[in-house]
Amino acid sequence: DIQMTQSPSILSASIGDAVNITCRASESISSWLAWYQQKPGKAPKLLMYKTSTLENGIPSRFSGGGSGPDFSLTISSLQPDDFATYYCQQYNSFPWTFGQGTRLDFK
């Protein structure tokens, strides 16, 4: 299985900050990487796919990038709604696997 390792596990930031979350793949996944946002008690929400393609309706302050093995999710200016847990997912090969999550907390 391809292991997806996210860093940091917890990130504290303030409104207006720019933040970056990293996801490292244990094997090549080409650009088949997605990012999700999850709030407590809710299903994950797709933010980004194919590394850098923004899902419909997602604000442009979210951006994705990178190439194997390191990928990133950047939020350019944090808004109150952005405090949540973020997961990366590879879909290059089965079994699809997720990172362990990065919790974004209010500083």
Added chain:
Amino acid sequence: QVQLQESGPGLVKPSETLSLTCGVSGGSISSSYWSWIRQPPGKELEWIGNIYYTGSTDYNPSLKSRVTLSIDPSKNQFSLKLTSVTAADTAVYYCASCGSGYTYGRIHFWGQGVLVTVSS
């Protein structure tokens, strides 16, 4: 927009079979692949498997011996069966749409999730 709704028992006894169904509305079940994903309390997401309207499936090898996915296009629904459950199978179970063709793999519509607890 596609909407998904999981249904099934919230409590299953150890060694028994967990059975969940996902109803699809707002779109055709033949338009996408469909996934089951689970999340133990406080833990990360785990992909269980995918099914296409043709019945073609892919499973996570870690669960393959215990999982069966099925689909009923006439009812616009698909189902999960997980046999011989233990406490380790306690989780929120999500059904989801995972695209097709170029977008296959992006999990873009999710059900609200159902907590299934394995306990006697």
